[in-house]
Amino acid sequence: MKPIDDDTLQAYADGELDAEGAARIDAALAYDEVLASRVQQLRALRAQLQALFNPVLDEPVPAHLSALLRPASLQAPTAATAFVAASARRGFGAGRRRTSRRWLVPGAAVAASIAVLAVALWWHGGNGLVRMHDGRQFAAGALSRALDESLASEPDPRASIAIGLSFRGADGHICRTFVHSSKPALAGLACHDAEGWSLPVLSAAEKTAGGELQQAASDLPPAVQAAVDARIRGEAFDARQERAARDAGWR
Amino acid sequence: MDSSQAVREGLLPLLPRLRRLARALAGQAADADDLVQIVLERALTRAAQWRPDAALDRWVFAIARNAWRDELRARGRSQNLFAPEEAGVTAADGTSAPAQTLDLAAALAALPPDHREVVALVLVEGLSYSETADLLGVPVGTVTSRLARARATLQAHLGKDT
Numbered sequence: 001m002k003p004i005d006d007d008t009l010q011a012y013a014d015g016e017l018d019a020e021g022a023a024r025i026d027a028a029l030a031y032d033e034v035l036a037s038r039v040q041q042l043r044a045l046r047a048q049l050q051a052l053f054n055p056v057l058d059e060p061v062p063a064h065l066s067a068l069l070r071p072a073s074l075q076a077p078t079a080a081t082a083f084v085a086a087s088a089r090r091g092f093g094a095g096r097r098r099t100s101r102r103w104l105v106p107g108a109a110v111a112a113s114i115a116v117l118a119v120a121l122w123w124h125g126g127n128g129l130v131r132m133h134d135g136r137q138f139a140a141g142a143l144s145r146a147l148d149e150s151l152a153s154e155p156d157p158r159a160s161i162a163i164g165l166s167f168r169g170a171d172g173h174i175c176r177t178f179v180h181s182s183k184p185a186l187a188g189l190a191c192h193d194a195e196g197w198s199l200p201v202l203s204a205a206e207k208t209a210g211g212e213l214q215q216a217a218s219d220l221p222p223a224v225q226a227a228v229d230a231r232i233r234g235e236a237f238d239a240r241q242e243r244a245a246r247d248a249g250w251r
Numbered sequence: 252m253d254s255s256q257a258v259r260e261g262l263l264p265l266l267p268r269l270r271r272l273a274r275a276l277a278g279q280a281a282d283a284d285d286l287v288q289i290v291l292e293r294a295l296t297r298a299a300q301w302r303p304d305a306a307l308d309r310w311v312f313a314i315a316r317n318a319w320r321d322e323l324r325a326r327g328r329s330q331n332l333f334a335p336e337e338a339g340v341t342a343a344d345g346t347s348a349p350a351q352t353l354d355l356a357a358a359l360a361a362l363p364p365d366h367r368e369v370v371a372l373v374l375v376e377g378l379s380y381s382e383t384a385d386l387l388g389v390p391v392g393t394v395t396s397r398l399a400r401a402r403a404t405l406q407a408h409l410g411k412d413t
Contacts, residue, residue, distance in 0.1 A: 053275050
């Protein structure tokens with residue numbers, strides 16, 4: 001009988017041999033304990049590697065990854081509801097660097113004048129989303145609840161208010177960007193303090209080319225972007241930090 | 252159905268396996284998911300190049316392997332994403348893993364890329380030798396010899412502590 005070389009033994013352990021070849025090894029293993037233990041070792045290593053990595057299969061897939069595969073027509077359920085941090089991180093390992101910001105905006109071109117009017121109506125129209133306190137505007141009602149409770153990492157496609165970035169500002173307060181899927185969509189920045197969620201900035205979504213909802217690589221509305229840039233230090237929260245901040249009451 | 256839609260729909264159920272492969276290649280969970288993101292973006296960009304008679308999993312795994320190689324090259328490291336001593340390893344389930352498991356992950360991280368990708372494709376993902384050879388563009392004999400050497404290295408590493 002030919003001696004069994006290492007490559008053949010490995011192929012056997014990995015199930016690569018045809019029936020005839022495998023039968024030959026089977027026969028040899030029956031009386032050769034050394035050979036049997038080598039096969040066992042080859043298979044044990046494979047099993048250990050599987051044990052190390054297979055739990056990944058049971059992990060929930062991060063939403064920002066599965067979102068990339070959603071058809072464009074489903075990416076923004078009703079309007080410009082979701083900031084997408086998904087495509088922001090380029091180059092793995094460099095992922096801790098500050099994220100750039102993309103978000104979804106309605107493709108329908110919105111005349112600037114209408115947008116400004118819409119902001120005014122939204123702001124002062126008695127929709128219950130804004131309250132005044134000491135001359136400052138604060139989130140109220142559904143907006144306040146969304147800021148308190150919603151996580152960007154767990155977007156609710158039915159919600160009319162979607163949360164974007166969350167971060168701790170230079171003054172120590174936590175701020176969150178949001179989009180309200182009114183028509184046209186409106187975006188804003190809310191910062192948490194002792195009085196609740198103050199609203200330093202609110203702005204209409206910018207118009208984009210095209211007539212349908214689409215993922216645009218546009219930045220935040222300039223006013224909101226500027227407000228974020230003025231406050232942010234370091235990075236926006238990742239999913240874990242966002243959840244921890246919520247659990248700590250945004251303090 | 253256009254190819255882009257077919258690729259999107261086909262990739263969704265492959266995400267867990269793609270993440271597993273990325274973890275085996277890149278090591279750390281955050282790096283692995285960054286890699287997955289790059290891979291998905293490339294796959295969607297190149298969706299027109301995918302032929303329905305080709306297995307989508309191996310097509311996207313090849314993209315993953317090439318993206319990982321690109322990233323290694325971009326970092327200018329010929330061996331590893333991280334030096335072995337900083338290749339902190341996260342157990343897949345986030346809990347502390349047995350010491351031997353961590354040893355194995357560290358040993359895998361220390362393998363040269365040629366060896367590591369063969370281990371990831373054959374022993375973790377479960378591709379056959381010939382599928383792996385096709386994916387890598389090398390002869391089957393090269394796959395088996397790299398696999399044997401990688402195994403010997405891993406086994407020696409584990410053997411030190413047992």
